[in-house]
Amino acid sequence: MTTPAWETLLVLDGSSRRPRHEQLASAIRAAIRSGRIPTGSALPPSRHLANDLGCSRWVVTQAYAQLIAEGYLEARTGSATRVRWAAAPTRHSRVTPPRQQAAPRIDLAPGLPDLRHFPRRRWAEAVRSVLSTLPHAELGYPPLEGHPRLRETLAAYLRRSRAADVSAHDVWVTTRVTDGVARACRALRSAGVAAIALEDPGWPTVRNAAAAAGLRTVTIPVDEDGLCVSDLARFPEVRAVVVTPAHQFPTGRVLTPDRRAALLAWAREVDGVILEDDYDAEFRYDRSPVATLQGMDPGRVMLLGSLSKTLSPALGIGWLVVPASWTSRIRAASATTPIPPVLDQLAFAHLVETGGYDRHLRAARHRYRARRDALLRALAAALPACEVSGVAAGLHLLLHLPAGTDPIQVAAHARDLGVKVDPLASYQVRVSDSPVLVLGYGNLADTAVEEAVALLARAVHAAGTSR
């Protein structure tokens, strides 16, 4: 083979701050990898290469030694240093970046709070404050259950604002509600529970988490009074249920007192467990939100919540309140699950303790209420034939389209107009006949309400005429 022109192959950057021997090792490595110096090639003696490159011989011997240690080169006594490494016969194919779908101009998908009003300055201040006082040791591996200070703070918050019956030792810090559901389902499975009941319609992510934990899922319909509790009797093998009693997602119904009593009675009878997803309970506009089921039977109810709908899902902080009899199983089920970083846990505790979280919730409640009212007015004006359902709460409502309209077509037309909106069917296992859309207004800009409704009305009419 011909001798490569080493000084052009291996260029050292005089302006770089990296040591020259590292630069040289890096350049030779790159040349070997790219095939510019093939396997078996002899490298020049260190003295010659040093001469060619205008560096000291030490630089070259260091670089060679480094690459010998890594297996790119090999040295045999009395012979030249040679390229040892052979490129993999199957070339490493690059991942093609997935084509990004353009974000919709207006997003009415449910599940997001108002990201424009995340308390950025308060959060940064909370992190700064935590970092200025945190003992060094707390930067080590965090406790599996969560930081004791956040557990105390959450317990006090849930007692005060959700009438939960909870002490700090019952609280496990999670990353989100589905994380809590996944842990609870793994714990249930380890206790021999094989199947779990879920609301239909409901969150598909909750269903997926239960299934991933190895439980069989059965679905129970939801009507105007919430979960049809009496249907649970049809599944004698089911001893666990996930329910959103304060504000059912996505129907927006509240579990009635009779159904609450029936559900608690069912749990006692079958010696079962209720997973209470306290979904957007913080946002009730017409009255105080109903208190948790957990407070009525803390030995049988696991309470789940998160900051995803009150602050931001990007924080990844949630909680799971666990009855004492389930603590050791939840511990086992949590052993390999990541928990939120300590700094974030403590930043949130700081936000609650300083009253910042309550202030944020109060302001958010007013904002969402006003937005919901504006949305209702706009819908009544633009789509007078469409009924709206769901109590005055939360971050979404249901829009009932005229009979015979295809909600999937409406969603497609809306998409073309730059509006993302989900048909109710996206959240149903047994798809109903009635054409309904789920309208999330949590992250809808107030200034976009009118436009969103106008575009939605166009989409409804387009779907109507294309029938």
Place this chain on the structure above:
Amino acid sequence: MTTPAWETLLVLDGSSRRPRHEQLASAIRAAIRSGRIPTGSALPPSRHLANDLGCSRWVVTQAYAQLIAEGYLEARTGSATRVRWAAAPTRHSRVTPPRQQAAPRIDLAPGLPDLRHFPRRRWAEAVRSVLSTLPHAELGYPPLEGHPRLRETLAAYLRRSRAADVSAHDVWVTTRVTDGVARACRALRSAGVAAIALEDPGWPTVRNAAAAAGLRTVTIPVDEDGLCVSDLARFPEVRAVVVTPAHQFPTGRVLTPDRRAALLAWAREVDGVILEDDYDAEFRYDRSPVATLQGMDPGRVMLLGSLSKTLSPALGIGWLVVPASWTSRIRAASATTPIPPVLDQLAFAHLVETGGYDRHLRAARHRYRARRDALLRALAAALPACEVSGVAAGLHLLLHLPAGTDPIQVAAHARDLGVKVDPLASYQVRVSDSPVLVLGYGNLADTAVEEAVALLARAVHAAGTSR
């Protein structure tokens, strides 16, 4: 039953900022739960109670309505409002808080970096900076793979400092190395791989993660040249291996060039996968750390790393570099796994981009090197008969005790003296005869080095004389 003295049972706090009807509902709820108002009891008519409590009748009717909605009370036409809710027959037993073991005064367990030198101000500044520029939409649900900006930053960092062959699309953001191992093992299992080989001695958490993912684990011994690669041939069903080539944990050996070549050849031959745990590769004191195996065969090596040993395990940020052919399986294996909060991902990206991370690593390298030297000097003086092994790198070394010493006894004596130290056996599957301790000095205060060694020497002598 006698009529309770309602005005003493239900005290409203005039100084509270909570609305009075919420205070009253809360007080009645508490009285019912505690059994002070038994099931079936009639509550006084709203007018009477309002009179007794000195509040408006509206306050009482609101509170009653609230508790009726929650199922604590029930109202029947023409009859008094009564307590409906019956306390659970099995009382909710409280969790007894686990007894905290007193933290050791000096902790020589391996695995922690120097928590005293976490760059607190830089981190707080990074969070503040990220929060001041982050687009609102990025406070929504984070992408499964990690934030694109951090993936770019990590790819550039790994190319530059670890000679990895990686683009941003190959990088998955994880919470720690065991999280990456767990995902990789789930992906392997979905591809039909049933067993994985692990280093012995090694990290038990890695073994646990592999087992939790459903893989059978076999262990391969480690000698002075690192993993005994030829032993892999004894397990023809094994097509995957976890290895720490840059600085083996806990032996402190570096995988030799011959072994590196043999390992890559093995992977090609069996069409297998190497999980390269790039454990504490940032800290080599005598020369540049060896480059990654991943850079030599990016189609067969998954590269794992984290900030747990460089900044703090409390951050919960790590990475997994994935060959293109494994991307879809890793995606499926990551679907239900929590990822680090977006703000933390971006704060770390900011730290790297502004040079803060490199500065931190440089300073840490000097600090650890000096501490290791001081530790070696102190050990040579106090325990001259004990050999030390492991290359000049990382955050731990091995201390070989005099033949016949029981390292478990030494650890017990040390514990009594306030020093936590692990016998090598804690990290071994096949426990060896030679008495060895693992000494972690990452989080050892410089001022405590002499004292730590003096106490350790006392423990060694105590164990020697008690034989």
